[in-house]
Amino acid sequence: MKKNLLIGAATLIVSIPTFAGDYLTNTNQNAAFLRMIARGASIDVDGVYSNPAGLAFLPEDGFHLSLTGQSAYQTREILATSPLWTLDGNTTERYYKGTASAPIIPSFHGAYKKDKWVISASFAITGGGGKASFDNGLPMFDALAIGGIYTNAQLTGLVGKPVTPDMYEINSAMDGKQYIYGVQLGVSYRFNNWLSAFIGGRMNYVKSGYEGYLKAELNEQYAQLAPAMGLPSATLANLELDCDQSGWGLTPIIGLDAKLGRWNLAAKYEFQTNLNIENKTNKLEVPVGTPEAVIKPYADGEQTPSDIPAFLSVAAGYEILPTLRASVEYHFFDDKRAGMLNDRQKTLKHGTHEYLAGIEWDVIKYLTISGGFQKTDYGLSDNFQTDTSFYCSSYSLGFGARARLSDALSLDIAYFWTTYDDYTKTSADYNGTGMPGTDVYSRTNKVFGLSLNYHF
Template identity: 25%
Template structure:
C-alpha cells in the first residue's frame, strides 16, 4: 500500500466562494442578495460594486453594516467499486458573514472604506471524509487477497475507518480608495484592497480496521503467522541436509522404524510427514516410504520450499510495514499571508436615468506560510510557503432609474481564472500521476436585478444570476470542484427614516451536477458526480449624516 502521506492538499477544500468565481466572494451586501446585480449601484454598497459612482451621492457621511447567514452543502457520489459507501456529504454553515462600509462625500470627491471577507469566510466539514482519502484503505482487502490462499483464516473481507476533515478560511478585504468626478457626468476611482488571509486545517484518520478489528494489530498478527510459515518452509527446505548424516546407515528405514530405533523423535517425524503432505503424498504413501525415497522427494521439493519461504518472509515484512502506517493520523495547522489588490473604476451617468460603470480588480498575489502544530501525514511542513493567488476581475454594469417605480440593473463579471495556476489535480497525484488542473475559459456571470418602489419608503426586489465556469474535467476532484449555476434572489428595502435604511434578502443557488470520469490502475474507469446547494440570508442597515 502506498505511503499514507498521499493524504494531501486539505487546502483545496477551502475554495469556498459562495457568489462569485472560483475563489472570490462577490456577495458583499444585503442589496446584492436581494437583487444579485449591483455593478451600477449608486448607494453605499457601491464601495465594493461601483466605487467610481460614489460621487453621485449627496455630500455627507454614510455608514453601513450588513451580515449574511450562509448554508452550503456539497454532495459527492462516486462509483469506485471497493468503497463501503459511495456517498459523501460536506457542510458549511456561516452564522455571520459581515460587511462594513463607510463613505465621506464632499463636492466632487468621495473617500471610502470597505471591510468584508472577499474569499472563504467559513468552515467546510466533511464528517466522513472524501473518496480520495478513503480509496487507499478500500483497496487493502483486494491487495491482501493472496493471504487467503496462504491460510483461509487470513482472508481479509472488510475494512472500516473513522475520518473527519475540517478546513476553515477567511480572506479579509480591507479596501480604501478615492473617487473623483472631473465632470458631473463621469468619475474615476482608484483604490487598494489589503487581503490578510488565514487558512486552518484539522483532519484525523482513526480506528482503521480490517475484519472488524484494529488494522495494525491484525496485520502484525498476520505477519507473525506468515513469518512462522516461512520459518517452517525453510526448515523443510533444509530436511535433506538434516537427513544426510543418517542416510548411509538408515536409508532403507521408514519414519516409524527410525523413531522406534531412536534415530528420530516423534516431532521430527511429524514435521517431515507434514512436508510430504504438502508435496501431495497421502498418509499411506508416506508410511510406506523409506528414508532414501523421502530424501529424494525433499531434494526435489527443497527449491520450491525455499522460494516460497522467501516470498512469505517478504510478505511478512510488507504486512509489518503497512501496519506501521495504519495508526491514527492527525493534522492541525494554520496558514497566514497577506496580499494586495489594486482597483480602478469608471462611472458615467449621461442622464439621471442611466448609469454605466466598469471596475477592474488586478490579480492578487498571495503567499501563505505554514504554522504547524501537528502533521502526522507530512502535509504541511512548518514554515513552508504556498501560492494562493486570487484572479483579476472585470466587472461592468448598466443601471436604469427613469420610471421612478422601477429600477433595473444589468451586471456582467469576468474572473480571469486562466491567468492563475491552480496546480495539479490531487486525485491523480495520489496515483503518482501529474495532471494539471486546466482552465479552458474564464468564469463569467450575467445578472439582472429589478427593484419595485411600491411606496416612498418601501421597495421589494428580485434578481437572477447565471454563472458559467470554464473548468475542464482535469480541474475537478472531490477536493475542489466548480459547478455552473443559476441563482434567484429577492428581498426588501425599507427607509425607516430619511437617514436610516433597512435591507434584507434571500438567495438560492441551483448548481448543475457535474460528472467526471476517472481511471484507476487495476480498477478501470468509474464516474464521480459533484453537486452543491447554497442558501444565503442577509440583512443590514445603512445610516447617513447629511
C-alpha cells in the first residue's frame, strides 16, 4: 500500500492543458483562432502558427506583427462513489473540484515579406499554460490512505474494532503547473502564383512542477490511544512532495499552401518532439521502508519522457463572396507514438482527431464578425485516465470580431468555450484498495482573447 501511495502521488507530473488542442499542444495562439477556430488555411499574420506556408501569399510586402493576450479559466471535477469512504457497508459519494487558471497568456507573431520570400517568428505558450489546484485533495490519495490504514495489522483491534474513516481526519491538497514555452523560426517561399512552401522549427522549453501533501491523523477521542498501539503519534499516514521540472526539445515543421482561385488549400506537419523533463526535487517525504526502486524515478536529477506528438493539419478555405469566407480543417495528433511516463501512451485506443469549421463576414469595411466550431475526439481508456491527469472528449464554440482601426492597425476580440463529455471509470479494485468504486470525470473551459495586429 505504501508503494501504491507513492506511485499515485508521483503521477502528478502531468500536462495541464488550458486551451484547445492535444495533451501537450495548444493550437490557439491568436485571438483570430478563438473567433473563427478553423484557421489552417488563413492568409494572415496568425498564419505564422496556423498556416506558415500561406504567408507567402500575404498581399503586401513589409512587416506584419501581432501581439496577443489570452485569459483562461478551467474547472476539473471528480464525483467518486465507493463503499470505501465509510467502510460501514454503505456506498457513498465524495466530490472533488479543482481549478486551473491562466490570467495572462501572451504570444507574439511576426513576419517580414519581400517579394516571394517570408521570414517568420513567434513566441507563445505552446503547451500547458496554467496551474491546477485541488484544495481538498483527490480521491486516489484518500482511497489509498483509507485502504492502507484499514488493512494495517498494527492498527487492527484499536478499541476492539478496525480503524475506520470515522475515527480519523485526512487533510490533503494538490497543486500542479506546466508551461511549455515555444520560440519558432522559419522561411516561406512562393514558387509561382499558386504554390508556396514553408520550412522551420520550434524550440520548446518546459517548466513544470507540483506540490502536494496528505496527512491522516486520529480524531481527538482516539489520539490518546496511539501510545498503547505502539504509535509514536496520532499520525496514521504522512506524505509530502515538492518538485520542479524542466526540459527542452526541438520541433521540425514543414508546410504547403495552394491558392486556386477562390480556394485556398493548406497543410502543415510538425514532427514529434523528443523531450525529457528533469526533476529538481525540493522535498520527498514518504513512509519508512518505501522501496528505493519506487523513489528513484522521482528523485532529484531523474528524467522522465514527455514527448510532444507529431501533429498534422490539413485545411481548405473558400471565398463564397468577396465579403464572406468559410474554412474547414482536420487535425491529427499521433499520441500513441509519443513517449510518456511509464509508457502511458500505449493504453490509448488511438491518437487525437479534431474537426474544425469556421466562417467570417465583412459586415462593413472596418468590421468583420466570425464564428467557429471544433470537435475533439481523444482515444481515451480507463488505464490512461488518472485523477491527476484526465481528459474528456469535447466540442468547442468560438465567436468574435475584427475591428480595423486604420489601414495598418486592427484588433481581434474573441470568446471561446468548451463543453466536455463526462468520462466514467469503474473499477472492481478502486485505486488498488480491493474494493469497487467509480469516478465520473468532468471539466469546463472558457477563454477570452485580444490580438493587436499591425503591418508596415
